[in-house]
Amino acid sequence: MNRVGTKLRCSYVLRHKSHLISRNVSDVHHRGQPTVTQLLRTKAGVHLTKAILGCTGVLLSASVANTVMAAENEETPAAPAPVGDSPVVVEAAATVIAEEKPDTSSSVPIEEKQEAPAPSLPEEKQETPAPTEEVPAPTGEAPTPTADAQDTSASAPAPAEAESAPVVEEVVKDDVVKKADLLYDEMKYEDIYNLLHPHAEEKNDEILWRLGRATYEKAKAAPADSQKVLYKEALGYVEAALSLNDNNFAVHKWMSILIDYVYGYEGNKARISQSYNVKHHMEKACELNPTDGTSRYLLGYWYYTIAEIPWYQRKIASLIFATPPSGTYQDALDQCLHAEKLEPNFYSKNLLMIGKCYEKLGNREEAIVYIRKVKEYLIKTADDRESVDEATQLLKKFGVV
Structure with a gap:
């Protein structure tokens, strides 16, 4: 008989013979927790032992056999049968099986000594369920906020104050820009410079190109030996603005003006070398703001300057460029008339x-x-x-x- 069959048979005997066994146990159990020997001296113990032997074919040792035989000759008064199986009987049976070793001389061999591996559990049963209670974070580490915690923090006043800070800063910058434009209409260029220069390190293209414009106006009114330095300073501000925003038409407009002034101090060759760069910024300004008359005037001025270049400067241009810049008086006239149409008498x-x-x-x-x-x-x-x-x-x- 294999082990599985043995287990099934024992289970059957213990379950269906319990009504015979438990009657003779209650009197012993009533006097306290019985020992294995006490159980064996009852008729219940006899029935149980025989049942187990009948299931397993295991021979008991002599001491256990003598105890069983003595119990058969004794008379134990019957007791009312308790309802259900007796847990003491089941425990005693397990103890007997555990204590008794099989006799190797038995004619009934024990076939397998190793149990078969347990079948794999389904994947969903192998997963460890998530704990229902939150585990507090170690000291010094902030716990990961839950959705509710995030909502609570979002409604706290501190983040709202943090978000309002950039808004206030933008309002202040807008006020500075508006004040600078009013001062420009009044031609107070030194005041504009003093107003905007403290903001020179801020990453704001609107402030920077206006600072460049104010510096340009200062340069025009400055002594000749200071103009070159001021024009370069002005160009630096506008270049910084361009690095922040390549889509600001005013930045491109002032780039074209200041490049021409700065390189004009370096001589005709240097100025001609920047002619295409100057034109690029003028055309970009016109593209970004088609209604700006000043940008059109600058482009017309560029064409007029190219048309005015004498023959020896054209030779220089041919050495610098494979295709020298070209422009005619008619090109210049067309651009300037366009500017006048956009903004009459501006x-x-x-x-x-x-x-x-x-x-x-x-x-x-x-x-x-x-x-x-x-x-x-x-x-x-x-x-x-x-x-x-x-x-x-x-x-x-x-x-x-």
Whole structure:
């Protein structure tokens, strides 16, 4: 008989013979916890032992056999049968089986000494269930917040204050920019410089290009030996603005102006070498803000300057570029007329440029019309003064009062 069959048979006997066994145990059990020997001296012990021997075919030792035989000759008064199986009987049977060793001389061999491996459990039963209670984090480490904790922290006032800080900072910067623009209309360039310079290290392209513009205006009014340094300083501010925002049309506009001024101090060759770079920024400014008249004027001025280059400078340009920059008076006139259409009478130098282009193209009549406008222009800036003076000289040249 194999081990599995033995276990099944023992289970059957213990379960279905318990009503015979338990009657004779209650009197012993009533007097206290019985020992194995006491159980064996009862008829219950006899029935149990025989049942086990019948299941397993194991021979008992002599001491156990004598105890069983003595118990058979004794008479134990019957007791009322308890309901259900007696746990003491089951425990005693297990003890007997554990204490008794099988006799190797038995004719019934014990076939397998090693039990078969237990079947694998399903994957979902092998997983350790998550604890229902949270384990506190070790000292010094913040516990991972749950969803509720995150919601609570989100509603706390501290983060709200932190979020409001950048908003307040932006409002302050906007106020600085607005004040700088008002000062520019009043042509108080030194005040603009003093207002914006403390913010020079801040990463704000709107502040930086305005600081560059104010520095440029300072340079124009400064002594000749200081202008070069100030123009370079101004270019540095605008280059910083460009690194922050490549899509700001005003940054590109002032890049074109300041590159031309800075490299103009280095000589004609240096200035010509930057001609394409200057044009690129002018065209980018026009692209980003098609309604800005100043950007169109600058592009017209670039074409006029290229058209004015004498033959020896063109030779220099041919040495620097495979294809030297080219431009005509007509190109310049088209851009300046476009600027005037966008913003009529917005800049005295644009009116003057239109008159000069007409004159170069042989249309003196139209040239005089625009040059007269310049002479009558209300002077507000140094540029206006220069334009009016030049217009007056041109009219004299044309013989017009």
